[in-house]
Amino acid sequence: MKALLHSRWTYVLALLFVITNAYMTYKGNLLLNVLPFALVIVYVAFFHFDKLFYFIVFFTPLSVNVEEFVASNVGLFLPTEPILFGMLLLIVLNQVKHNNFSPAILKHPISILILLQLCWILITAFNSELPLVSFKFLLTKLWFFIPIYFYGIIFFSENEKRIYYFLWLFITAMAMVSIYTLFNHALNNFSESSGHWVMFPFFKDHTSYGAILALVYPILFGLYYINRKNGYTKAVLLALIPLFTIAIIMSYTRAAWLTIVGAFVVFLLIRFRVRFKYLAIIGLVGIAYIAVNFVEIQHSLERNDAEHATENLDERIESVANITSDASNLERINRWTSAILLWQERPFMGWGPGTFAMVYAPFQLSRNLTIISTSSGNRGNAHSEYLGPLAEQGLIGMLLMLILVGFIIYTGIHLYNQLPPSNLRIILLVSILGLITYFAHGFLNNYLDTDKATVPVWGLTAFIVMLDLKSRKKIG
Numbered sequence: 001m002k003a004l005l006h007s008r009w010t011y012v013l014a015l016l017f018v019i020t021n022a023y024m025t026y027k028g029n030l031l032l033n034v035l036p037f038a039l040v041i042v043y044v045a046f047f048h049f050d051k052l053f054y055f056i057v058f059f060t061p062l063s064v065n066v067e068e069f070v071a072s073n074v075g076l077f078l079p080t081e082p083i084l085f086g087m088l089l090l091i092v093l094n095q096v097k098h099n100n101f102s103p104a105i106l107k108h109p110i111s112i113l114i115l116l117q118l119c120w121i122l123i124t125a126f127n128s129e130l131p132l133v134s135f136k137f138l139l140t141k142l143w144f145f146i147p148i149y150f151y152g153i154i155f156f157s158e159n160e161k162r163i164y165y166f167l168w169l170f171i172t173a174m175a176m177v178s179i180y181t182l183f184n185h186a187l188n189n190f191s192e193s194s195g196h197w198v199m200f201p202f203f204k205d206h207t208s209y210g211a212i213l214a215l216v217y218p219i220l221f222g223l224y225y226i227n228r229k230n231g232y233t234k235a236v237l238l239a240l241i242p243l244f245t246i247a248i249i250m251s252y253t254r255a256a257w258l259t260i261v262g263a264f265v266v267f268l269l270i271r272f273r274v275r276f277k278y279l280a281i282i283g284l285v286g287i288a289y290i291a292v293n294f295v296e297i298q299h300s301l302e303r304n305d306a307e308h309a310t311e312n313l314d315e316r317i318e319s320v321a322n323i324t325s326d327a328s329n330l331e332r333i334n335r336w337t338s339a340i341l342l343w344q345e346r347p348f349m350g351w352g353p354g355t356f357a358m359v360y361a362p363f364q365l366s367r368n369l370t371i372i373s374t375s376s377g378n379r380g381n382a383h384s385e386y387l388g389p390l391a392e393q394g395l396i397g398m399l400l401m402l403i404l405v406g407f408i409i410y411t412g413i414h415l416y417n418q419l420p421p422s423n424l425r426i427i428l429l430v431s432i433l434g435l436i437t438y439f440a441h442g443f444l445n446n447y448l449d450t451d452k453a454t455v456p457v458w459g460l461t462a463f464i465v466m467l468d469l470k471s472r473k474k475i476g
Helices: 002-006 008-026 031-047 049-059 080-097 103-107 109-126 131-158 162-187 206-226 231-250 254-271 276-292 294-303 313-321 327-345 387-418 423-441 451-471
Strands: none
Touching: 031 049, 031 080, 049 080, 049 131, 049 162, 049 451, 080 131, 080 451, 103 109, 103 131, 103 451, 109 131, 109 387, 109 451, 131 162, 131 451, 162 206, 162 231, 162 423, 162 451, 206 231, 206 254, 206 423, 206 451, 231 254, 254 387, 254 423, 327 387, 387 423, 387 451, 423 451
16 A cells, blocks of 8 residues: 555546546546546445445435436435345355355254245246346345345444444434435425425435334434433434434334334333133134124224325324225236236245336226326335235245244244343344334335435344344354
């Protein structure tokens, strides 16, 4: 490095770059402006790889989809996804030279399920209706799972305090997006209609924005509890909690509100160690009640005419059960029905990973079409993290996803009950609750094909697995 600084050629090349860049900028070409940032990232990747992980975490909420600005069919989030691809290559090349992943990491049940899921995506990609789309989908899964989950376990195991940096970086960036969104919303008088797009370009719509806000929300309370005697950090969190509360309310995302309530119920169940048999009894009683009163419940739902497109919070919450006139609810039913019909057509292998948006149009039933239905594949996906794989990867694809989610939650709760009281145990609890908000949200929407959801979800999962392995002394 010192030799480079003392070499005259370094200064000659730097001068040539400045002159060339100034000329190209004058001509309206800004491409060379990216080069210094790219060189810094390359340097960090080779000499400070762990810092690149932090870079990804911070810029995930701030990333933008190039497809929104350039006439292209290639959806790519900048700057995160190209860097994740680079991290994937470096990890794979390094793995060839040095085996960094201990057998304990690869043999963990959650890791096995993820590897099985990746293998099944590869198998179904060969049978895909659109193979190119499916193999690109597989590649994106690889650059999410390997750098965030598999390397994430190693990253957290080297220093357990890194989870705090992970959380704070992500929360800080989300706070910036929330302030930006609320400011834009204020300029539009906090209207319900503008609430759908004021988070652009950082989030495509209010539902994805609300889902990630809900995921972060329990974690804020965990950090507050840990830092309740730390004056400065406590003050920061006392500012962040109201900010995120307002942001969640003004996101007008009903699923986010409901999943936070659901996470709080789970917190009470964990906190008071409610036995599974009691939950099973309550569940059976609930199912029996619905079965006995099904006709009456159905008539009640049909009479519900509350609309989600309102600024009245009570009516918006009530509209969750409107299955007769609410366009958003009806469109979900349309997508779910299409997913099931696609699965019935190809029950074992599905239509191919990542293809739902391109193939579901002919499977829409005329009676299910709404004012927001489309045959262009440009308005979202299957609206479900579980029915999407069912249509694209067959029954095995959906079962792998459901079992994976179940194992993550079970591992987290079981580990929480085993660990002695500590700050990391508190972070484990709120991580579980945050993940529960997202996985519950996954019944209504799906965002695990984007960095916005993937980085926090698989990052927190990596933290849970790391703690589980350390508690059993499988890794150092």
